Structures are given as C-alpha cells and as structure tokens.
Amino acid sequence: MKKIFILTGEPSGDKLASKVITKLKNSRSDIEYLSVGGEHLNALGIKSLYNLKDITYLGFTSVLFNIFKIKKKINETVKEIIKFKPDILFSVDSPDFTLRVAKEVKKIDPKIKTIHFVAPQIWVWREHRVKQLKSFLDHILLLFPFEKKYFDKESIQSTFTGHPLLEEQGKSKVDISQIIKDNKKIFSIYPGSRLSEIKFLIPILFEFVKKMNEKYKDLFFVFHSTSAHVQLIQNLLLKEGLKNCGAIGDEKIKSEILKSSIFAVAKSGTISLEICNAKVPSLIVYKMGMINFFIVKMLVKVKFANIINIAANEEIIPELLQSKCNAINIYNTVEKLLSDQTILENQVSKTQKIIKEFKTEKSSEIASSVLINNL
Numbered sequence: 001m002k003k004i005f006i007l008t009g010e011p012s013g014d015k016l017a018s019k020v021i022t023k024l025k026n027s028r029s030d031i032e033y034l035s036v037g038g039e040h041l042n043a044l045g046i047k048s049l050y051n052l053k054d055i056t057y058l059g060f061t062s063v064l065f066n067i068f069k070i071k072k073k074i075n076e077t078v079k080e081i082i083k084f085k086p087d088i089l090f091s092v093d094s095p096d097f098t099l100r101v102a103k104e105v106k107k108i109d110p111k112i113k114t115i116h117f118v119a120p121q122i123w124v125w126r127e128h129r130v131k132q133l134k135s136f137l138d139h140i141l142l143l144f145p146f147e148k149k150y151f152d153k154e155s156i157q158s159t160f161t162g163h164p165l166l167e168e169q170g171k172s173k174v175d176i177s178q179i180i181k182d183n184k185k186i187f188s189i190y191p192g193s194r195l196s197e198i199k200f201l202i203p204i205l206f207e208f209v210k211k212m213n214e215k216y217k218d219l220f221f222v223f224h225s226t227s228a229h230v231q232l233i234q235n236l237l238l239k240e241g242l243k244n245c246g247a248i249g250d251e252k253i254k255s256e257i258l259k260s261s262i263f264a265v266a267k268s269g270t271i272s273l274e275i276c277n278a279k280v281p282s283l284i285v286y287k288m289g290m291i292n293f294f295i296v297k298m299l300v301k302v303k304f305a306n307i308i309n310i311a312a313n314e315e316i317i318p319e320l321l322q323s324k325c326n327a328i329n330i331y332n333t334v335e336k337l338l339s340d341q342t343i344l345e346n347q348v349s350k351t352q353k354i355i356k357e358f359k360t361e362k363s364s365e366i367a368s369s370v371l372i373n374n375l
Contacts, residue, residue, distance in 0.1 A: 001030055001031070001032050002028075002030055002031045002032070002087050002375045003031070003032045003033075003034075003084060003085065003086040003087050003088075004024075004031055004032075004033055004086055004087065004088045004089075004090055004371065004375075005033075005034050005035065005081050005084055005086040005088070005089050005090065006021065006033060006034075006035040006036075006037055006041060006046065006090050006092065007035070007036050007077070007081075007089060007090065007091040007092065007098050007101055007102070008035070008036060008037050008038065008041070008052065008091075008092045008093065008094065008098070009036070009052075009055055009092075009093065009094025009096075009097040009098050010038075010052065010093065010094050010193065010194065011038050011039075011040075011052065011193040011194075011226050011228075012093060012193060012269065012270045012271075013092040013093035013094050013098075013118070014037045014038035014039065014040045014041055014052060014092075015040045015165070015251075016092055016093065016117060016118065016164055016165070017035075017037065017040070017041060017090070017092040017117070018037075018040035018041050018043070018044055019164035019165070019167070019363075019364045020090075020117065020164065020364050020367040020368050020371070021033070021041065021044055021046070021368075022044065022364065023364040023365050023367075023368040024368040024371060024372070025044065027368065027372070028372065031375075033046045033047075034046070034047060034049070034080075034084050034086070035047065035048050035049070036048055036049050036050065036052070036055070036077060037052065038052040038226075038228075039226070039227050039228075040251075049076075049077065049080050050073075053195070053228060054073065055070065055073050055094075055097055070097070073097075074097070074100050074101055074104065075104075077101050078101055078104045078105055078108070081101070081105050081112075082105065082108055082109060085109075085112075086112060087112070087113060087374075087375050088112070088113045088114075088115055088371060088374055088375065089101075089102055089105055089112050089113070089114050089115070090115050090116075090117070090371060091114070091115070091116045091117070092116070092117045092118060093117065093118040095116075095120040098116070099116065099120070099133070099136075099137075102114045102116065102136055102137065103135075103136045106135075106136035107136070113138045113139075113374045114136060114137050114138050114139075115137075115138060115139045115140070115141065115370065115371060115374060116133075116137055116139075116140050116141070117140075117141040117161075117367060118141070118143055119140055119141075119142050119143070119147050119150075119151070119158075120133075130150050130151065130153070130154050130156070131154055133151075133154075133156060134154050134155070134156050137156060138157065138374065139157045139158065139159070139370060139374065140156060140157070140158045140159075141158070141159055141161050141367050141370060142158055142159065142160045142161065143161065143162070143163045143358065144160075144163075144307070144311070144357075144358055145160050145357060145358075146311070147160075148160055159366065159367075159370050160360070161360060161363045161364075161366040161367045161370075162358060162359050162360030162363035162366070163273055163358050163359070163363060164363045164364045164367070165270065165273055165274050165277070166273060166274075166277050166355060166358060166359045166363070167359075167362070167363055167364060174252050174253055174255075174256045176253065176256050176257060176260065180220050180222075180257075180260075183218075184218055184219060184220035184244070185218055185219050185220070185262045186219075186220055186222060186257060186260050186261045186262065187212075187219045187220065187221045187222070187261060187262060187263055187264075187265075188221075188222050188224060188257060188258050188261040188263070188264040188265075188266075188275075188280070189205055189209075189221055189222065189223050189224065189264070189265050189266070190223075190224050190264065190265070190266035190267050190271050190275075191205055191223060191225070191233070191267060192267040192269070193225070193226050193229070195229065195232075197267055198225075198229060198232070198233070200287045200288065201267060201285065201286075201287060201325075202233070202236060204285075204287070204325060204326060204327055204330070205223075205265070205285075205327075205330075206236075206240050206242065207327030208265070208327040208330045208331055208334075209221050209242055209245060210242070210327075211327055211328070211331040212331060212334070213244065215335070219244065220244050220245070220246070221242070221244060221245040221246075222245070222246050222247070222248055222257050222261075223237070223245065223246070223247040223248070224247075224248055224254050224257070224258070224271075225247055225248070225249050226249055227249040227250075229249075230247045230248065230249030231247075233247040234246075234247045255274075255278075258274065258275065258278045258280060259278045259280075261278075261280050262280075262338075263280065263281055263282065263283075263334065263337070263338060263344075264280050264281075264282040264283075265282065265283050265285060265330060265334065266282055266283070266284060266285070267284075267285060267286055268284045268285070268286040268305045268306055268319070268321070272284060272306050272307065272308060272317065273307065273308070273355060273358070276308060276317075276348075276351040276352070276354075276355050277355060279348050279352070280348075281337060281344040281347045281348055282317055282347075283317065283318050283319075283320065283330065283333055283334060283337070284305065284306045284317050284318065284319045284320070284321075285319075285320045285321070285325045285330060286305060286319075286320075286321050286322075286325060287321070287322055287325040288322070304319060305319055305321055306319060308351055308354050308355070311354050311357070311358075312350065312354050314350075316347060316350045316351055316354070317347065317351065318333050318337070320333065
C-alpha cells in the first residue's frame with residue numbers, strides 16, 4: 001500500500017488539493033492518505049491531524065504574534081508525517097507553513113518525495129526563494145505558464161498543470177429558485193475565507209449593500225463563505241437587518257449562484273479566477289492592517305493585486321485596496337460599471353483571453369499523474 005500525506009494551510013489549498021486527489025482516487029485504489037486539510041479533503045474521507053483554522057493566520061503581524069504557536073504546529077506536523085512514513089508529501093499552497101514543514105521533513109527523511117502545488121509567488125516578491133526550494137523540493141506544480149522560467153533557471157523539476165478551478169464542470173442539478181425568490185437579480189459577494197479577512201471587510205461590505213439598497217430594489221446579495229464561517233455571516237446579516245441578503249457555504253450551490261450572478265465583489269485572491277471563468281463581471285477589494293500593508297508595499301514588485309491584472313499588465317478588473325476600500329468607493333465603482341453594459345462586456349471579454357492562458361484541458365489529471373509517477 002502506497003502512502004500520500006496531503007499538507008494544506010487554508011481553505012483554498014484544501015479545495016485545490018481535493019480536486020487533484022479526487023482524480024487520483026478514481027485511478028488508484030491502493031493509496032492510503034492522511035492530511036492537514038479541511039472540509040473538501042474530509043468529504044473525500046481523508047482524516048486531518050487537526051482543524052485547519054488552527055494554522056490559518058493572516059498577515060505578517062498575526063504570524064509574528066502567533067510565532068510560537070506556529071512553530072509548535074510545524075514541529076507537531078513534521079513529527080506526524082515522519083511517523084506516517086508517506087511515499088509522497090504533497091504540499092499545497094500556504095508556503096509560509098507548508099514549505100517550512102516540507103523542508104524539515106526532507107532533512108529527517110530524504111527518501112520522502114516532496115511535491116508542492118501552487119508555486120510561491122516569487123514573481124510578486126522574494127525571487128531569491130527559488131534557490132532555497134531546490135534543496136528540499138523534488139517537483140513543483142505550476143498554475144500559470146509564465147512561472148516555469150523561474151524554476152527551469154534553477155533546474156527544479158516543474159510541470160505546468162493549469163488551474164483546477166478553471167476545469168470544465170459537469171451540468172449542475174442544483175435548484176436555486178428556492179433560495180432566490182421574487183425574481184431578484186443575484187449579486188455575489190466574497191468577503192474572504194479567513195476570519196481575519198471577514199472581520200476587516202464585512203462592515204465595509206454591509207455599508208456598501210445599504211447604499212445599493214437605496215437605489216436598487218431588484219437585487220439579492222449572496223455572501224459566499226466557507227462552512228466554518230457561514231453561520232457567523234448569517235448572524236451578522238440578521239443583526240444588521242439586511243433582509244435581501246443571504247450567506248451560502250455549500251460549494252455546489254455557491255457555484256450555481258455565481259453562474260447566475262449579474263456582478264461580483266470579491267476579496268483579492270483565487271476566487272477571482274472562478275468569477276472570471278463564470279463570465280461574471282467583478283470588482284476586487286482588499287484591506288489589511290497598516291503595519292502589514294507597509295511591509296507588503298516595501299516588498300511587492302508588481303503594480304496590481306489581482307492575478308488577471310498582473311498577467312495582462314492592465315487593470316482589467318478594478319481594484320479598490322486599503323484606503324480606497326470603503327463603502328462609498330465600492331458603491332460608486334459598481335454603479336458606474338452596472339450603468340454601462342459595454343464596459344461590463346469589455347471586462348468579461350478581456351478576462352476570457354487571459355484565463356485561456358491559464359487553462360489546460362485536464363489540470364487535475366496532469367497533477368495527479370505527476371503524483372502517480374513519483375510513487
């Protein structure tokens with residue numbers, strides 16, 4: 001029996017990992033799994049060592065304040081991986097946690113193959129890290145084609161897989177008519193998957209919804225969340241008295257809601273690719289603590305926060321970050337976009353050209369085949 005340990009650090013990584021492992025489970029039944037994962041891997045029957053929220057910290061300052069907890073978790077995780085004796089350690093995203101674990105595991109047992117999915121964003125900052133990865137990673141799976149040159153330069157084995165979240169999905173049988181009533185138009189909102197992100201953005205997004213309600217009477221706002229935080233958002237909506245709003249945590253329902261949306265406001269991150277893939281026009285927002293922002297500002301070497309804009313070297317999707325991320329600016333930008341169908345269509349058209357470069361026909365299968373070839 002072969003063994004694979006799946007190591008994630010946050011919900012988006014858990015979701016990506018599950019896409020690959022689903023394909024792997026369909027082709028191989030002789031593999032035993034253990035993980036640090038969340039609801040998506042759990043749905044595949046894969047046990048997690050502990051709850052994912054125990055290690056999901058946002059920003060430099062929160063990492064600093066929790067440095068001893070994180071170090072303890074890294075040591076604990078390394079110990080459990082070594083005890084499990086996997087053939088492969090499959091780490092996914094969250095490099096500040098997963099790659100630290102992989103490095104320690106490789107030191108203790110060099111025979112364990114280390115394969116990492118989602119390259120650290122060395123093209124955004126910390127390009128020097130590529131040299132360090134060479135010492136403990138056997139293979140790296142890439143979401144974007146432009147990343148390959150950085151790893152080829154250091155002779156690190158890499159494979160461009162494309163993005164699993166951009167794969168063609170089968171026809172959904174989910175009926176959302178009972179969720180969205182009174183012939184309302186759907187407006188999707190993504191406040192983030194981490195509690196710290198939600199705390200920053202929810203008050204701003206609620207104020208934005210109130211301003212929208214002053215003008216638009218035919219909208220229903222759906223807050224997309226994880227199962228861990230959906231109840232919190234529902235409670236906050238009730239407390240705020242926002243009746244034309246709801247919160248959804250179920251993945252299939254969220255996907256169907258998005259496809260039926262007229263617009264989306266989303267926290268900067270992977271979700272933007274899914275929104276673009278659904279051909280829904282959008283706006284990107286993000287806000288963090290001032291200390292974190294100044295540190296990021298000093299380190300980052302790209303003009304934009306969103307991967308679509310970075311790849312295009314153009315602000316295709318409007319970004320409202322930090323001080324610009326407030327209810328009035330969001331409202332004004334959304335109103336301007338909604339009032340001009342040509343602008344909306346132009347945004348969708350341009351995003352389709354960009355994400356076409358990020359797609360492969362079978363990204364999850366490509367990733368799973370790399371795992372199989374290393375068993």
